[in-house]
Amino acid sequence: MTNRERALNILHFKPVDRLPAVHFGYWPELLKEWAEQGKIPAELAEGNYDGSEKDRELERLIGWDFNWQNMAGPANHLMPPFECKVVETLPDGTVRVQNGDGNIERVKPGITSIPSEDDYLLKDRETFETQYRHRMEFKPERVNLDWFRKLNDERPYDRPLGLHLGSVMGNIRNICTVVGMSYLMYDEDEDLFADIVDTYAEMQYQCAKAILETGAKFDFAHYWEDICFKNGPLIAPELFDELCAKHYKKRNDLCHQYGIDIISLDCDGVVGKLLPTWVGNGVNTMFPIEVGVWGDQFEPARKQFGNEVLGVGGMDKTALRRDKAAVDAEIERMKRLTALGGFIPCPDHRLMPGTKFELVQYYAEEIKKIRI
Numbered sequence: 001m002t003n004r005e006r007a008l009n010i011l012h013f014k015p016v017d018r019l020p021a022v023h024f025g026y027w028p029e030l031l032k033e034w035a036e037q038g039k040i041p042a043e044l045a046e047g048n049y050d051g052s053e054k055d056r057e058l059e060r061l062i063g064w065d066f067n068w069q070n071m072a073g074p075a076n077h078l079m080p081p082f083e084c085k086v087v088e089t090l091p092d093g094t095v096r097v098q099n100g101d102g103n104i105e106r107v108k109p110g111i112t113s114i115p116s117e118d119d120y121l122l123k124d125r126e127t128f129e130t131q132y133r134h135r136m137e138f139k140p141e142r143v144n145l146d147w148f149r150k151l152n153d154e155r156p157y158d159r160p161l162g163l164h165l166g167s168v169m170g171n172i173r174n175i176c177t178v179v180g181m182s183y184l185m186y187d188e189d190e191d192l193f194a195d196i197v198d199t200y201a202e203m204q205y206q207c208a209k210a211i212l213e214t215g216a217k218f219d220f221a222h223y224w225e226d227i228c229f230k231n232g233p234l235i236a237p238e239l240f241d242e243l244c245a246k247h248y249k250k251r252n253d254l255c256h257q258y259g260i261d262i263i264s265l266d267c268d269g270v271v272g273k274l275l276p277t278w279v280g281n282g283v284n285t286m287f288p289i290e291v292g293v294w295g296d297q298f299e300p301a302r303k304q305f306g307n308e309v310l311g312v313g314g315m316d317k318t319a320l321r322r323d324k325a326a327v328d329a330e331i332e333r334m335k336r337l338t339a340l341g342g343f344i345p346c347p348d349h350r351l352m353p354g355t356k357f358e359l360v361q362y363y364a365e366e367i368k369k370i371r372i
Contacts, residue, residue: 002158003065008219010372011262011285011310013341018371020065021364022312022346024288025050029353031058039357062357063364066159068264068287068312068346071222072151073164074207075142078102078135078175082121101175102131120180125192132175136199138206148214160219163211163260165251166204168244169235170225170267172197178234185239194243201247208251212258220262221255223248223283228269230292237273245281252282264312268349270294272301279305288313290348296333302340310342317347320363321354331366338372 001009006020031045040061048054050069059066081100088096093109096118105115122132155161173181176196184193208221227234252263264285265278271286289298289311298311315334319326334345345367351360 004158004160004219006065007160007344008262010344011220011312011342013307016372018369019338019367020344021063021367022066022068022344023059023062023064023351023364024068024313024347025055025350026355027350027352030351030355033353034357037357062361063368065364065368068160068162070159071162071164072148072211072216072218073166074204074211076164076166076204076207077171078132079139079142080135103175103177117177117179120177122176122180122196123183123188125189128192128196132196133199136196136203138203140210142203142207143210145210145214148211148216151214151216161217162220162222162264163208163216163218163255165208165221165223165255165263167224168201168204168247168251169197169227169240170223172200173227173234175200181235185235197243197247201244201251205247205251205254208254212254218258218260220264220285221252221260222263222287223265225265225267226269228267228271228274230269230294232270232272233274237277240274241277245277248278248281248283256282262310264310271297275301275305275309279308284308285310285312286314287311288346288348291316296337298337298343299340307342311337312344313346313348314343315345315347315363317349317351317355320347320351320356320359322359324359324362327359327363327366331363331370334367335370338370341372 001017003020006016009016031040031048034040035042035045040058044054044058048058050067055067078101082098082102084100085098086095087098087104095107097105097107099105102121103117104119106118107115121127176184233240255263262285263283264287265283266287268290286298286301286309291314296314298314301309314337315330319330337343338345
């Protein structure tokens with residue numbers, strides 16, 4: 001069987017010869033570590049991105065079968081983006097930078113992390129109408145139609161290919177910032193916030209429609225959201241459902257019309273309270289199912305929703321920083337989850353600095369030995 005066949009069979013509760021060894025990429029700093037340690041060629045640490053030839057070469061070196069982040073999609077960000085520029089340099093070398101969303105971030109020298117946000121631009125209706133609406137609307141140049149028309153002939157068929165649907169709330173959280181989003185939807189202008197969500201969602205729907213109308217074929221569709229943290233959602237579940245449910249349904253109904261029945265969604269943090277909105281409106285695959293400090297999220301979801309919920313992920317990646325015993329314990333846990341059906345083990349996010357190369361090789365080898 002090909003790895004594409006294995007993945008699709010598992011997610012349709014059909015038999016397979018073995019599990020595929022699936023991953024979700026790496027922090028760039030980890031690849032540099034491995035290169036410095038002599039584990040991988042230095043050239044594989046530079047310009048290595050999901051689905052690239054370097055990503056595939058590294059897969060062969062480690063023993064992975066494929067990266068779930070093998071996807072194609074439109075330009076569904078702000079278009080044009082705001083100018084990225086330094087607005088201030090502080091005495092300790094920290095720079096305040098305007099990013100492509102128009103927000104001001106603090107970037108500290110030598111620190112690898114998500115930059116902290118100092119300020120945000122989208123605070124009122126006037127700013128939305130003059131600075132943002134036109135950047136959120138659909139334009140034909142968002143979709144390279146010629147490229148998608150050729151996709152069926154040029155894509156690899158040894159692994160599943162996904163259509164990236166963008167997000168409904170995750171991109172809005174980036175654009176407004178968590179603080180700005182919170183003020184808009186609760187204290188300042190609820191109608192404006194709903195308009196922002198609707199405008200951005202309609203653009204992404206039109207992008208997906210244009211791509212699917214080219215005849216390009218996909219094995220699954222995928223959202224990126226990141227709208228939760230370690231204690232739950234960043235937005236009240238009731239408000240999330242009110243604002244977002246209709247957009248998931250509209251986009252997912254479109255996918256169903258084109259034969260796409262596996263729809264995955266990437267949201268970090270504790271996601272349980274948002275699952276009813278996602279599952280109730282066509283999202284059926286959890287990914288990457290972060291374990292964090294809270295533990296397994298897939299088995300509770302399966303108990304709640306039955307076989308409506310599929311999974312890709314759920315393996316505590318921190319075990320790959322520790323020792324073989326920790327990895328073995330995770331493999332045993334993956335065997336138990338895999339036995340539920342409709343579940344493909346995968347590290348629960350990108351592998352971070354400190355991950356041990358030999359343990360990753362060992363994990364990939366052992367996962368492929370599992371029979372279901």
